[in-house]
Amino acid sequence: MGNPMRIRAAEKDGVTEVKVLMNHEMETGQRKDSSGNLIPAHFISELTAKHGDKVVLQAEFGPSVSKNPFLSFKFKGGAKGDKVVVSWIDNKGDTRSDEATIG
Amino acid sequence: MKKRLTLAALAIVAAFTAPAAMAEGSAADGIAQYRAMLAEGNPSELWELAGEDIWKEKRGPKQASLEQCDLGKGPGVVKGASAALPRYFKDTGRVQDLESRLMSCMETLQGIAPENFVKGKWGKGEMEKMEQIVAYVVGQSRDMKVNVDMSAPQMKKMYALGKEAFFYRAGPMDFACATCHGQDDKRIRLQDLPNLTKHEGAAAGWGSWPAYRVSNGQFWTMQHRLNDCYRQQRFPEPIYGSDVTIALSVYMAKTANGGTVMTPGIKR
């Protein structure tokens, strides 16, 4: 299982802004280690954010998203106290799912 | 272009002593824009999150948490603690910065040996946990004022030693801390160099480390920051938690007193 994410969700005038920090190497597969061997690519490939049962964002990442990825987006219909759940899967099949309460 | 030419003409006369200011406006604006966008989401928070759990976790040979650790505000008090560090601690008889203090707590409360850090590797093993705890603790002083108590004679002495270390030139490049951090408005490459001999600069520098470094995706504590300064000064390596690192911290913190704590920061 991956390391925890940091998710912040704040509602204002009916729009919920979600900011997500993910804990991931996002290795490109093009770097070499100190002994000259290629470090295999390891990156979050897909992400889904849900508000209740409704998907509010889906994303696909390549290895050129930065290490410890940051993502922010906005959706309508969230209310204070609701939960936002963000889940990702990486190219090695590792996953992580965390939630935040809309404030 | 015109501005450049005029300045260049000046440079003929002044040779090596010409002022460095050039048409830097656009580059500086671009960088400012970049930094503002980065401030939005600081990955240091990932370290803070992990650190809070480790602070509370029963660990080490003694299976104890750090919740009885006294960072200067009483056992277990984390709020505002790092804003008032370094300070003189009677129980250890030493002036300690946050990291050397945490080392003491880990040793006495948890039985985790100092060798884990003195001989440790950044980001690995116990050192990684130290970095996470540091992120958590300094996050608990965010937006407070730097407030270091200089009344103890031991603190005054450490300040004097730190100041002397700051100006100490040595090594194959003849560098001191002051070489880069002793003047206003200078840069290395595009990185601004705070003038640590003055309040504004010390507040900016001391106040924004520890920090997440985007260039390598690592979280750097103040000990790590100082260690790398000395690496680039081409000095031998300062020992983790050694007196020179604490003395320099006292020098910076005192000069920064009254400034705002912006930790954990985010840096290039």
Place this chain on the structure above:
Amino acid sequence: MDQSRRNTLKASGGLSLFSLLVAAGMVKPGVAEAAWNKAAFDAKKMDAALAALGAGSPAESAEVQLTAPDIAENGAVVPVGVVSNLPNTEEVAILVEKNPNMLAARFMLPAGTEAAVQTRIKMGQTSDVYAVVKAGGKFYMAKKEIKVTLGGCGG
């Protein structure tokens, strides 16, 4: 077509179901790759990447805004934001012309989600960065040059 079917799948099960299946050994992690647009992410030429996204040659549009600094102090982390004022914006993609693989990220926006996303990408060198947007079934774009500087004194 595929896209909407996938949305339904994700909406009902989401990743958590998928990860349960992975954990249970019922689905091999590799299967996840099938959904991920491999052709687009693997593309090493702009037109190939755009073709894999189904974007052809998108028209430049003032309704698409790409927010990014003029200069990135470090290419490892370049903040990029995309806002689309086009009605029914359903997809946003960020591409870097001079990266080895152009496509950095792609966002699918269900109804109710605003066409305003921000993320951070890696850039190997100074390059044009493209925001490609799908709105009402058509593709549009905006681009901006971002300068990447050498940093630090270890340079």
Place this chain on the structure above:
Amino acid sequence: MKKFLMIAPLALGMQFAVAGDDMHAEFKQMMDSSFKGNGIAEKHRLYQLDFQAACSTEKSPSPAMLKAIEAEQMKTIRWPSDGKYTGDWKSGEKIAISGRGLTWNDKADAANGGGCYNCHQMSHNEISYGTIGPSLLNYGKLRGNSSDMLKYTWGKIWNAKAYNACSNMPRNGDAEILTERQIKDVMAYLFDPESPVNKP
């Protein structure tokens, strides 16, 4: 390097003997116990040369002291062995850009960089430059390449302390940071009309 080793113990003794008071003894003790050698960054690097000690104070040393240091440092300059001051500007550019070398992460046999861009603006197309030193843009174009100017510049690169005792600039030649060949290349970078320093 060798010279450094020989002078070091003497310089150390002198500095603390002159200063004399308890604080200095304590400072010496602190420095000694706080550092360890790591790779090529051996512990003896902590020991100061005389001029390093003199330039380690908040206030500048006396004018007489500065003059004495400059005269002393001037003697260290070695002029080009074949009388040629300039080499290949393209190689010089790489040296000017690289800030590598001499840290505990570096290997003893690796070529050092000049680190020039850390402190100086140099060419028309590199925006990432430091400002600790003055801009060197259009260096050769503005100053010409008279033998006096070549000599002055060579000396300055070899040992900046000969011209300004407590200069922030390293002694590239004297401290064996750069080789004679590398300094020629950096000279070409500064003076060659085709170099991007002089040609937009």
